[in-house]
Amino acid sequence: MNKLSKTIALSVVLLMLGFLISMQIRSLNPRKLLSTNDNAEFYMLQEEVMNLMRENSILTEQNERLSVELNTLSDDIAGDDTHLNEILQQKVQAEIFAGLTDVSGAGLEILLQYGEDTPVSSGTLLVVINELRTAGALAISVSDERVVALTEIRDVGSEQPRIIINGNSYSANSEFSIKAIFREDDLSRATSLMNDVVTQLSSYGIVTLNGFDQVDIPRLSEYSMTYRKYD
Structure with a gap:
């Protein structure tokens, strides 16, 4: 894969991951949970919020990891495709997490x-x-x-x-x-x-x-x- 192809692929991957992460973080809204699940027990709603917080934390960590890997790859973009493949794999994981793939x-x-x-x-x-x-x-x-x-x-x-x-x-x-x-x-x-x-x-x-x-x-x-x- 040449330098231009790597750069384009990285841009697409990071844009998609940033989009998925922003959507997941935006979903953490306790008031919304309370209004849409008003017949559920309070402890269930608390658990739901905590799960969303953990999920958002995972996505934030993934984003930080990707930023570090991008900097590393940018320093040696003419090298092999190992780092790029790792980023693409994390893109797949993010899509699974967001429910965008079977x-x-x-x-x-x-x-x-x-x-x-x-x-x-x-x-x-x-x-x-x-x-x-x-x-x-x-x-x-x-x-x-x-x-x-x-x-x-x-x-x-x-x-x-x-x-x-x-x-x-x-x-x-x-x-x-x-x-x-x-x-x-x-x-x-x-x-x-x-x-x-x-x-x-x-x-x-x-x-x-x-x-x-x-x-x-x-x-x-x-x-x-x-x-x-x-x-």
Whole structure:
């Protein structure tokens, strides 16, 4: 790769990463969380905010690391492509984190089947999501809706309760499939942790936990409200 090509590639990568980082940091808004998840328990909202803070911290650290690597690469841009490849790899990781690409890997699926008489609440979904994040999930989806820092999950309606996820509406009486992908080293611990969660939630309905060698989690739909927030 010649000097001009490297320079162009670096510019594109850094612009995209800066954009993703700014979007994730902008999403940390406790007032917004409180207004959109007003039916969730307060401790769940606290956990959500803390998770977002940790996520934003990770992205900030990545940005600082990239700046150092860019300076190093600029000093010797005519050399090999090792540093550039490292930056491109971190670009891929940032895209996964922001939900802008499909992800596949070993992971877990939690299936909530409460039945027509017991609707699932947004609070229940948030409990499961927060526990998966605590266990080290790399990517999460709920009924094939990619869950990212900008995702809003909230209850609407009373006579016919529904749950809004990424701006899309689902019957609260329907079956909810929550999937998560983990690093191999974290999968065993995550399974143990989620077994405890499943035991607690099983008093409300049928809740099952399964592990798979390959779990497929789709990217954010470009038609979803959450995706449009990146515009």
